[in-house]
Amino acid sequence: MSLLQVQMVNKSFAGLRALSDVNLNVEEGTVHAIIGPNGAGKSTLLNCFVGRLAPDTGSVLFDGKSLVGLAPHEINQAGVARVFQTPEVFSDLTLEENVTIPTLARRDGPFALNAWRRLGSRRDVREKAMHILEDVGLADERGRTAGTLSRGDKRRLELAMCLVQEPKLLLLDEPTAGMSRADTEKTIELLKRIGERRITKVIIEHDMQVVFSLAHRISVLAQGTVIAEGDPASIKADARVQEAYLGGTHA
Numbered sequence: 001m002s003l004l005q006v007q008m009v010n011k012s013f014a015g016l017r018a019l020s021d022v023n024l025n026v027e028e029g030t031v032h033a034i035i036g037p038n039g040a041g042k043s044t045l046l047n048c049f050v051g052r053l054a055p056d057t058g059s060v061l062f063d064g065k066s067l068v069g070l071a072p073h074e075i076n077q078a079g080v081a082r083v084f085q086t087p088e089v090f091s092d093l094t095l096e097e098n099v100t101i102p103t104l105a106r107r108d109g110p111f112a113l114n115a116w117r118r119l120g121s122r123r124d125v126r127e128k129a130m131h132i133l134e135d136v137g138l139a140d141e142r143g144r145t146a147g148t149l150s151r152g153d154k155r156r157l158e159l160a161m162c163l164v165q166e167p168k169l170l171l172l173d174e175p176t177a178g179m180s181r182a183d184t185e186k187t188i189e190l191l192k193r194i195g196e197r198r199i200t201k202v203i204i205e206h207d208m209q210v211v212f213s214l215a216h217r218i219s220v221l222a223q224g225t226v227i228a229e230g231d232p233a234s235i236k237a238d239a240r241v242q243e244a245y246l247g248g249t250h251a
């Protein structure tokens, strides 16, 4: 059974059909990229996975259970984490504190935040936070406030905040947008490494170098419809994809 099963999803905004009969299966342990031109419906689809939007019709099953109608925090607690296009970190807190919060929130629910400073001093929680910061290459900066980080490092911190929750499914919305080539390369390496943990990933990305170096499978959206799906080699060779996307502005 696929970890994420999207069946016949439709979504319209005031008469504009943003998603039209979308089907998508994401297999456990894979990196699945969703690509397509601007306005194709990628963010709308991702928002249907995290409870920010509900499909008008169709189903979204995660681990066999429906996500439709669940609140974002319920979907998060079920094991789905998301890295946003614009990093969402707690600017006034240290990196270590930023990574500690999601651990406690995931484990103990929202009440954990009240007791966060006291619990944050616990050794097991601190050790886990340190371990994850090491993984993303930010351990040396752990005492720094997050607001002072570069955009690329904020994204790495946000990734750490997701990884610490030990999600089954990680959704990455343009993880390298706005990054320099060097930072993009670093992020590709990092995402490859965290693949070794068997976290299933869905990635929306315009940068084809990122897509082709990470994805096992690729779904191509155009005007709200999946026009092609396959492995990177077949997607590269697909004439419809070249016309709709690869030959366009993001080639």
Ligand SMILES: Nc1ncnc2c1ncn2[C@@H]1O[C@H](COP(=O)(O)OP(=O)(O)OP(=O)(O)O)[C@@H](O)[C@H]1O
Pocket (backbone or CB within 6 Å): 013, 014, 016, 017, 018, 036, 037, 038, 039, 040, 041, 042, 043, 044, 045
């Ligand atoms: N909240 C909304 N209200 C009205 N229209 C919307 C809304 N969100 C998205 N749309 C429209 O739905 C269509 C799909 O948009 P969406 O943002 O999902 O595309 P995208 O593939 O993510 O594009 P991009 O690559 O530019 O981020 C677009 O025509 C967009 O204008």
